[in-house]
Amino acid sequence: MTISAKHLRHFERRLRRLRAALVHRSMQHDREAYEISQSREDQRDDLAACASLEAFALGIVGRDLHALNEIDDALDRIETGEYGMCLLCGHDINRSRLEALAHAQHCISCANWLADQPRTNDRAG
Ligand SMILES: [Zn+2]
Numbered sequence: 001m002t003i004s005a006k007h008l009r010h011f012e013r014r015l016r017r018l019r020a021a022l023v024h025r026s027m028q029h030d031r032e033a034y035e036i037s038q039s040r041e042d043q044r045d046d047l048a049a050c051a052s053l054e055a056f057a058l059g060i061v062g063r064d065l066h067a068l069n070e071i072d073d074a075l076d077r078i079e080t081g082e083y084g085m086c087l088l089c090g091h092d093i094n095r096s097r098l099e100a101l102a103h104a105q106h107c108i109s110c111a112n113w114l115a116d117q118p119r120t121n122d123r124a125g
Contacts, residue, residue: 002092003084012078014102019071026064033061067103074103086110 003011036054077083084093086107093107106114 003095003098007095008078008083011083011098011102012075015071015074015078018102019068019075022064022068022071026061026068029061029064070103070105073105088114 033054074083077085084098085091086093087105088110089107091107093104097104097108104111
């Protein structure tokens with residue numbers, strides 16, 4: 001572990017800000033999905049369009065929830081002193097990679113390897 005306490009605090013603040021923004025955005029999308037499902041009752045002619053809009057809004061919530069889980073995991077790893085270590089190979093994750101993706105779980109070579117594997121297209125970091 002080569003991340004200093006100062007940098008850990010920096011990443012922890014960043015993760016908490018990111019988390020707050022995601023929660024806020026998820027709540028907005030939940031409301032949008034709710035409003036779309038309500039308006040569906042009034043506009044039965046436009047059912048198909050409403051259904052796809054609803055799926056769109058819920059899809060964004062699903063991705064945000066996934067990111068939220070990864071952020072919570074990263075905050076846990078700060079607590080346990082494992083933050084910044086690749087979950088796959090155990091090597092340090094490059095600092096600039098963490099700056100770009102504070103909740104990154106894998107070093108760049110493992111992330112690239114995972115991206116090349118079939119059926120792992122939801123592994124973003
Ligand atoms: Zn790795």
